[in-house]
Amino acid sequence: MQAILEHIASLPADTLIKEVKRSYSSIAKSFSHIHVVDTIWLKVLKGTGCRSRSDS
Structure with missing residues (x-):
């Protein structure tokens, strides 16, 4: 998980909220x-x- 977060941190700021068709x-x-x-x-x-x- 740490590697994923580090990779995302290296991307442009708007990448996290950019809309995608998924x-x-x-x-x-x-x-x-x-x-x-x-x-x-x-x-x-x-x-x-x-x-x-x-x-129940």
């Missing part, structure tokens, strides 16, 4: 999605996250 419209939105999903999975793995409907 599943997320910018690198910033992609990183936001990755962060949210990683946080959810970390909670699941720790046993403090989402429960299935059958657990």
